Amino acid sequence: MIFALALPLRAQRPANLLDRSQARSMTITREGIVATSQTLASQAGAQILARGGSAADAAIAANATLGVVECMMNGMGGDLFAIEWDAKSGKLTGLNASGWAPEKLTPELLKQKGFDKMPQSGIYSVTVPGAVRGWKALHSKFGRLPWAEIFEPAIYYARNGFPVTEFIHAYWKVAEPQLATDPGARQVFLINGHAPAVGEVFRNPEYAHALELVARQGPDAFYRGDIARAIVKTSTKLGGVMAAADLADFKPEWVDPISTTYRGWTVYELPPNGQGMAALEMLNIFEKFLLPQWGFNSADAFHVKIEAQKLAYADLYRYNADPRFVKVPVDGIISKAYAAERASTIDIKQAHCDVAPGDPTEFGHDTIYMSAIDRDGNIVSLIQSLYSAFGSGVVVDGYGFMLQNRGALFRLDPDHPDVLAPHKRPFHTIIPGFMEKGDVHIGFGIMGGPNQAQAHAQFVSNMVDYGMNIQAAMEAPRFTKPATGGCNLLVEDRVPAAILDDLRGRGHILEVCGDYSTEMGGGQAVMFDSSTGVKFGASDPRKDGAAIPEPDPYFKPARR
Numbered sequence: 001m002i003f004a005l006a007l008p009l010r011a012q013r014p015a016n017l018l019d020r021s022q023a024r025s026m027t028i029t030r031e032g033i034v035a036t037s038q039t040l041a042s043q044a045g046a047q048i049l050a051r052g053g054s055a056a057d058a059a060i061a062a063n064a065t066l067g068v069v070e071c072m073m074n075g076m077g078g079d080l081f082a083i084e085w086d087a088k089s090g091k092l093t094g095l096n097a098s099g100w101a102p103e104k105l106t107p108e109l110l111k112q113k114g115f116d117k118m119p120q121s122g123i124y125s126v127t128v129p130g131a132v133r134g135w136k137a138l139h140s141k142f143g144r145l146p147w148a149e150i151f152e153p154a155i156y157y158a159r160n161g162f163p164v165t166e167f168i169h170a171y172w173k174v175a176e177p178q179l180a181t182d183p184g185a186r187q188v189f190l191i192n193g194h195a196p197a198v199g200e201v202f203r204n205p206e207y208a209h210a211l212e213l214v215a216r217q218g219p220d221a222f223y224r225g226d227i228a229r230a231i232v233k234t235s236t237k238l239g240g241v242m243a244a245a246d247l248a249d250f251k252p253e254w255v256d257p258i259s260t261t262y263r264g265w266t267v268y269e270l271p272p273n274g275q276g277m278a279a280l281e282m283l284n285i286f287e288k289f290l291l292p293q294w295g296f297n298s299a300d301a302f303h304v305k306i307e308a309q310k311l312a313y314a315d316l317y318r319y320n321a322d323p324r325f326v327k328v329p330v331d332g333i334i335s336k337a338y339a340a341e342r343a344s345t346i347d348i349k350q351a352h353c354d355v356a357p358g359d360p361t362e363f364g365h366d367t368i369y370m371s372a373i374d375r376d377g378n379i380v381s382l383i384q385s386l387y388s389a390f391g392s393g394v395v396v397d398g399y400g401f402m403l404q405n406r407g408a409l410f411r412l413d414p415d416h417p418d419v420l421a422p423h424k425r426p427f428h429t430i431i432p433g434f435m436e437k438g439d440v441h442i443g444f445g446i447m448g449g450p451n452q453a454q455a456h457a458q459f460v461s462n463m464v465d466y467g468m469n470i471q472a473a474m475e476a477p478r479f480t481k482p483a484t485g486g487c488n489l490l491v492e493d494r495v496p497a498a499i500l501d502d503l504r505g506r507g508h509i510l511e512v513c514g515d516y517s518t519e520m521g522g523g524q525a526v527m528f529d530s531s532t533g534v535k536f537g538a539s540d541p542r543k544d545g546a547a548i549p550e551p552d553p554y555f556k557p558a559r560r
Contacts, residue, residue, distance in 0.1 A: 038065075050551050096270060111412070125407040213226060268433065444474075469536075
């Protein structure tokens, strides 16, 4: 003992704990976990698990709560995508609950009104919100608790209020001038004309009423009942063309996930109209290079990943659209042979600033993100969004929530596959992810508009190529390229200065952000080791959230 005390402090501790680069530890438990971007929402989901709820029940409850406590990012006025993994059967199920354009919203109408491109906000950027019917689809297929019970946390916080957290306040503050210009938004989302301060309690009784209607009456309250009538009335008042049938006729779609393999792992995304195929294309390109040998802190590795992003996104923006309207060459885009062709164009010494899309047809045959895992190991990877902060800026009169502006991603070019058309779904940025190898199964996602596919690929590479755990892989410094064309990109300043200088020497134009920049999006992940029954959770420090475990049953009575 005397000898041990005489040693330097460093020598008394395991070396791998002394110098680790990750700031947080994983959440580890034998029970369930809910990981979201706001702690009250994570706790709400964990409480649902403790009441005997499934991962789907917890995901819906947490998502509904996020619509209250992180209202600029999501809510019942937005869309939803999800992947569910069933622990017993090993089956993956995908859900596309993204809404379509109103029947009367056409390129001709917008051109008559003076638009030469899609409006980025306002009533003509609004598409039918898919989230509420998405929640119901998940609950009907995978839920255990009564529907109404799942909404109690969200209703509680909307009615009684919650203290606003740091990142959420910052987003709210930036949107303050936008909110101040609209009477409805000003009344609902500003307190005495200002965004709520950090720690200030915010209440939204109008939204509480909307949630109560959905809890009592189900999705029909939103798509056929009082809320539907309010949406149509609000649209008409602003000169919009949303009709009752646009809402009533919408249904979400069950879809089969698409996948690729990456150095022994299988990685899954959802098919178009989301951008998941770009993440898979990037991984296929990564696989052609020696990333594990180069290591994480390598200029060559960063360079290859940046160049792969440009190639994949050139294809994404050229081909992605609603597959119910056009044929999207998904098989070609995610094929290994096409990746080899695209990878061969990368110059290891020089950045390419103008990258054209390839021709994948001859190959093959943004937002909150949250994840939940229940005690049985079932996983829900779910993402939901209004698109821009506070969406379209249009508040539904009397119900306290914003409508999304997903229509902003349509094109008016008649020759583009993503051209606006009645009841067509736009290009979508929000994507849930899933990956597995042997007994290890991971639901993950990272929000942030066009950041998402590139962040997914970096997360997977961090785990597979460099052996990081899910928390370290989520925290590791990232780059993002939000715009197409050129050599400009954003990168966090935790990347060593020597690497940044090397990248500049290859032609990359870098804007260096802070340590944990929100420009890189924020993510969550849950992992299940089916050989031990142990669950793991990770939550990104770029957001206010946490991975909250379901309480162990140390109090009686136990679960239902």
